[in-house]
Amino acid sequence: MAMITAGVTPEDSPQRVSFYFAPHEDDWQLFMNPSAFHDVLDSNTKGVFIHVTAGDAGLGTNNGGRQHPLYLARESGAECAIRFMADSDNRPPTEKAVSTPAFNGRPIRRVSYRNTVAFFLRLPDGGPDGEGYVGTRHQSLRRLADGHIHALGAIDGTASYDSWGELTATLRSIINFERGLAPSVQFNVPELDPARNANDHPDHYMTAKVALAATEGLSARRVHYVGYASAKLPENLEGEDRDIKCAIYAVTLAGVLALDHPISWRYYDQSFIGRSYCRNE
Numbered sequence: 001m002a003m004i005t006a007g008v009t010p011e012d013s014p015q016r017v018s019f020y021f022a023p024h025e026d027d028w029q030l031f032m033n034p035s036a037f038h039d040v041l042d043s044n045t046k047g048v049f050i051h052v053t054a055g056d057a058g059l060g061t062n063n064g065g066r067q068h069p070l071y072l073a074r075e076s077g078a079e080c081a082i083r084f085m086a087d088s089d090n091r092p093p094t095e096k097a098v099s100t101p102a103f104n105g106r107p108i109r110r111v112s113y114r115n116t117v118a119f120f121l122r123l124p125d126g127g128p129d130g131e132g133y134v135g136t137r138h139q140s141l142r143r144l145a146d147g148h149i150h151a152l153g154a155i156d157g158t159a160s161y162d163s164w165g166e167l168t169a170t171l172r173s174i175i176n177f178e179r180g181l182a183p184s185v186q187f188n189v190p191e192l193d194p195a196r197n198a199n200d201h202p203d204h205y206m207t208a209k210v211a212l213a214a215t216e217g218l219s220a221r222r223v224h225y226v227g228y229a230s231a232k233l234p235e236n237l238e239g240e241d242r243d244i245k246c247a248i249y250a251v252t253l254a255g256v257l258a259l260d261h262p263i264s265w266r267y268y269d270q271s272f273i274g275r276s277y278c279r280n281e
Contacts, residue, residue: 040086041088130206145209
């Protein structure tokens with residue numbers, strides 16, 4: 001049972017809720033757009049963005065020689081991108097609401113803005129090999145799932161999960177609360193099948209695994225998005241769709257830069273901006 005201190009209630013549930021499960025704070029922008037943009041632009045849809053790891057690259061809450069910690073810079077990028085989408089139909093800006101309601105007994109940062117909600121679980125970045133970093137005691141999603149560690153804690157110390165099942169139950173609690181009584185639900189997840197999405201980041205695979213476990217048995221449409229493997233596929237976005245994805249990623253990077261962290265535009269632009277591959281279930 002989730003203890004809720006802020007948020008919507010079933011009485012004001014939208015017609016549709018579309019959940020985006022992001023391993024890191026720039027993944028839905030790179031791999032799940034322009035779908036996310038079109039969902040947010042639809043006034044009958046609530047977009048819920050669940051960022052599972054902190055994307056901290058092993059720094060934890062340390063600044064790494066910059067003015068702010070990397071995880072806060074990446075969260076800034078995600079929040080800027082969400083506000084950009086929500087305000088893109090010429091509506092005047094409004095105030096965001098920030099809270100830390102408890103789900104499955106664990107406080108999670110929740111940011112709501114218009115018809116969007118963003119969650120930040122701030123779990124340690126697993127790194128390119130999925131084994132975690134020295135700076136965060138080699139904690140990672142994959143090591144928790146495989147039983148190689150017996151707890152996985154948020155880098156800011158706000159929550160800890162003693163098992164994969166506890167993490168799954170926490171996500172299920174978030175989902176149940178945010179979907180309310182909406183008659184239509186969609187889950188957008190990274191592609192877990194390596195035959196379709198070879199050599200993706202371990203955090204991407206693990207986020208897909210925990211998201212699918214948390215949504216098991218729920219009647220909903222599921223959309224699986226190819227990650228790093230899309231870089232080797234032909235470009236399939238053009239015109240307005242490509243422009244939308246490009247703009248949203250640029251805004252994301254501007255939010256990171258605003259908190260004094262460097263960005264890498266050229267690689268991601270050449271590899272992913274013109275591509276978006278998914279399958280429906």
